[in-house]
Amino acid sequence: MEFEFTQEQKLFREAVREFAKEKIAPFEAEWDRKGEFPRSLFKELAQVGLAGIRIPEKYGGQGADAVTTGVAIEELSRFDFNVANFVIINNILTANVIVEYGSEKLKEMILPGVANGDIVLGIALTEPHCGSDAAAIRTRAVLDGDEWVISGEKSSISMVKYANYFVLYAKTKPEERHRGISAFLVPTNSKNIKFSYFDDVGYRPISRGALKLDEVRVPKEFLIGNLNEGFYYVMKTFDFSKTLLALSCLGAAEQSLEETIEYVKHRYAFDRPIAKFEGIQFKIAEHLTHLEACKLLCYKTLWMKDRGQSIAAQAAMCKWWAPKLAFEIIHDCILMHGNVAYSKDLPHERRMRNVMGIEIGDGTAEIQKIVIGREILGKEYVPYK
Ligand SMILES: Cc1cc2nc3c(=O)[nH]c(=O)nc-3n(C[C@H](O)[C@H](O)[C@H](O)COP(=O)(O)OP(=O)(O)OC[C@H]3O[C@@H](n4cnc5c(N)ncnc54)[C@H](O)[C@@H]3O)c2cc1C
Structure with a gap:
């Protein structure tokens, strides 16, 4: 080891x-x-x-x-x-x-x-009526001569202000669920796409929004990979992205915790640095322990990926735990700073707003736990068809 x-x-x-x-x-x-x-x-x-x-x-x-x-x-x-x-x-x-x-x-x-x-690229999977149940998407792609004609709505899509292309998932066999989805490259300057923009809590410069596609035409060659295999591609991709998203949350929490450790050494209450109080030290000790354990899980998962091993369960573990942990740590960092951190002048509130987005984006904690259950207990125990 x-x-x-x-x-x-x-x-x-x-x-x-x-x-x-x-x-x-x-x-x-x-x-x-x-x-x-x-x-x-x-x-x-x-x-x-x-x-x-x-x-x-x-x-x-x-x-x-x-x-x-x-x-x-x-x-x-x-x-x-x-x-x-x-x-x-x-x-x-x-x-x-x-x-x-x-x-x-x-x-x-x-x-x-x-x-x-x-x-710049973005991913367009989620729709107004479905997020967790991604196999229920309704956006349709139909081949017409040498072009795919795509119609539907995508919602909660990151990078809308910048993307030149979206990797977009659409049904090519609407009677099927996950076995009827394909991946397409869709230029954002295509005719018949309308964009709208969300005013988000965090994740703000990333820019999230919605796309309305009304018979958008893309060349036949813009199908990515094989027909009806898109769902498999996106789920494989999520295993990797989920682990990195987890680490992004931990990086933000780590920084807040280090800044807080310095702060409590210099902030005085009752004639001594607040770092001397067990109420402060114990919080820091617990957060450092959890942070270390979660980081090890994330890096082990990436190490497994580098060795070509399946990371579905481990990536889901990283993804449900890290954003929740990061949110709790940053929240406590704000409390340990007292009134001064309840302000936009310090970065902690931004970090807390940002990591909260990853408690939802790329799959919520509940969905990750279903993935872990499926991997450990077997497919026959998945709570849906
Ligand atoms: C910051 C951010 C960025 C995003 N970027 C993108 C992007 O770039 N592209 C993209 O395609 N999508 C993106 N998304 C969408 C994201 O992937 C979805 O929000 C996510 O999959 C959850 O779907 P939903 O919001 O529709 O929630 P729902 O599916 O409506 O779920 C609502 C609640 O029900 C719970 N729930 C649902 N099913 C079950 C179940 N079986 N058991 C227990 N609980 C359940 C969920 O856990 C959740 O708490 C982004 C979201 C966020 C917040």
Whole structure:
């Protein structure tokens, strides 16, 4: 058993930290307030290899392994949770589907642009009537000559302000549930797509919104992978993204906890630093214990992924636990700061709002526990058909 990161991973962590401190941290509050990233950020991320961290080197990316990607996400998230989440959406939830299942033509068309920051991708799965039950989507794709014609509505879709393309899931066999879904690449400048934008609690610069597609036409070659296999692709992708999302929550909580540890050493009450009170020390000790355990679970899951092992159960464990834990830790950090942290002047309230989104996005805790039950007890115990 080996619990050390490699020398390269340690150096990489330092490099990401330096970059994030200089180029991201000074703007984090402003981007949250405006609900928008500057487009130049994507180019800056590309220059340091983060925009295409998981894209194979052949297409201009870094081809990083899963553990190294986790290191980048944890570190970025300490300085801006949303930038870390941009990297997850752009690399794992979307580009990865093209890497794993797309044709050579689609790979050449999309991946170099993602790696160099020119192309931004989003994933469009959820619909107004269904989220947890993703197999119930109603958006339809019908082949008409050399084009797919897509109609339907997508809701709760991240990156709506920036995406050049969506990896969109639609029914190609409506009488089937998960066996009737295919994945498509849909350019956002296609005719007949209308966008609307949400005013969110957290996750603000990522930008969430809805898409209305009314007979949107895309070339036949924009089908990703095989017909009717899209549901399998998205679920496989989620196993990886869920683990990274978990680490993004832990990175934010870790940063809040470290800042709080410094604060309690210098804040006095009853003639002594509040760090001397057991009521403070015990909270910190418990949070550090849980944080350490949850991080180990996340990195073990990524390590398993790098060895080609199935991570369905472990990824679901990371995903239900980490956002909940991060929310609780950051909440307590605010309380340990007293009145000063009940303000937008400190980053803790933003971090708390942000991690709460991941208690829902990519599947709620209840859905993760169903996945764990299925993996451990067997498919015959799944509580639905
Ligand atoms: C910040 C954020 C970003 C997102 N980004 C994207 C995106 O980019 N693309 C995209 O396609 N989607 C995105 N989503 C949507 C997200 O994936 C869904 O919100 C999620 O899958 C839950 O679906 P729902 O919101 O419709 O909740 P519902 O499915 O309506 O669930 C409501 C409640 O019922 C519970 N529930 C449902 N079924 C069961 C069950 N069988 N047993 C017990 N409890 C159950 C749920 O746990 C939840 O508490 C995003 C969501 C958020 C919050």
